[in-house]
Amino acid sequence: MSRAQGQERSLPPVEAWNPPFCGDLDIRITRDGRWHYLGSPIGRESLVRLFSTVLRKDEDGKHYLVTPVEKIGIKVDDAPFLAVELHVSGEGEGTLVTCRTNVGDVVEVGPRHPMRFATEEGTGGLKPYVLVRGGLEALLTRPLLHQIADHFEECEIDGLPMVGIWSGGTFFPALPAAEARDGTEVE
Numbered sequence: 794m795s796r797a798q799g800q801e802r803s804l805p806p807v808e809a810w811n812p813p814f815c816g817d818l819d820i821r822i823t824r825d826g827r828w829h830y831l832g833s834p835i836g837r838e839s840l841v842r843l844f845s846t847v848l849r850k851d852e853d854g855k856h857y858l859v860t861p862v863e864k865i866g867i868k869v870d871d872a873p874f875l876a877v878e879l880h881v882s883g884e885g886e887g888t889l890v891t892c893r894t895n896v897g898d899v900v901e902v903g904p905r906h907p908m909r910f911a912t913e914e915g916t917g918g919l920k921p922y923v924l925v926r927g928g929l930e931a932l933l934t935r936p937l938l939h940q941i942a943d944h945f946e947e948c949e950i951d952g953l954p955m956v957g958i959w960s961g962g963t964f965f966p967a968l969p970a971a972e973a974r975d976g977t978e979v980e
Contacts, residue, residue: 807849807859808927817866818858820844826875826895826932845896848873850928872922874898874931881944888944890960892923894931900924903961910957910967919967945973 821829828835828844835841848867849859856869878893890902900906902923911920921938922930933941945956947970954970967973 804846804926807847810859810861810864812860812862812864814857815863815865817868820858820867822856822867822869822873824871824932842896845874845898848929856929872930872932874925874929876923876931876933876937879933879937879940881941885946886959886962886964888959890941890944890958892931892933892937894925898925898931900931901961902958902965903963906961907963908958908960908965910965921967 819831823829828841835844844858847858847860849857850873851857856867856873858865858867874894874896876892877895880891882889882891890908891899892902893899900923902908906924908921908923911922912918913920919938919942921933921941923933925931941958944958945967946959947954947956948959948964948966949955950964950966955964955966956968956970956973957964957966959965
C-alpha cells in the first residue's frame with residue numbers, strides 16, 4: 794500500500810463543524826467511484842481527493858461537502874469510495890485485512906472500521922463495504938471481493954453457522970453457511 798499499512802491521513806474535523814446548509818450542488822459520485830460535476834467527470838484526481846477530505850454523511854443519510862462556513866449537498870449513488878487495494882495477513886482470528894481506497898485512505902478492518910456485506914438487488918450477489926470514517930463507506934471492487942472470499946471462514950453466531958472474514962479480532966459475517974454451500978453467487 795502507498796502509506797504504512799493502517800496509517801490514516803490527517804483530515805479536517807468535518808464532524809465538528811456545524812455550518813448552515815447552503816443548498817445542493819450538482820456533484821455526483823457514481824457507483825464506479827467517479828466524481829462528476831454538472832454531468833461531466835472531474836478529471837483532476839487532486840481535486841477529487843481534496844473534496845473527499847471534506848465529505849461527510851449526516852444522520853439524515855445524505856452526503857455533504859462541509860467547510861467551517863458552508864454545507865453543500867451532493868448525490869452519492871452507492872458508496873462514496875471504492876476499496877481498490879487489499880492486503881490480508883495472518884490466519885483465523887489473527888487475520889488482519891487492510892484496504893486502500895480510490896482517494897488514498899488506508900484502513901485496517903476491525904472494530905473501528907467494520908466490514909459489512911449487503912445483498913445486491915437483482916442479482917443476489919454479495920456487496921462488501923468497509924467503514925472508512927464518519928459514516929462514509931468504501932465498496933470493495935469485484936476483484937477484491939473475490940480476493941477476500943478466498944479467506945472466508947465459518948463461525949457460529951447466535952447458534953447459526955455463518956461464513957465471513959476475521960479481521961482485527963472481529964468476525965464479519967457475510968452470509969449463512971447453508972447459503973454458501975448452496976452456491977450463492979459472489980458478485
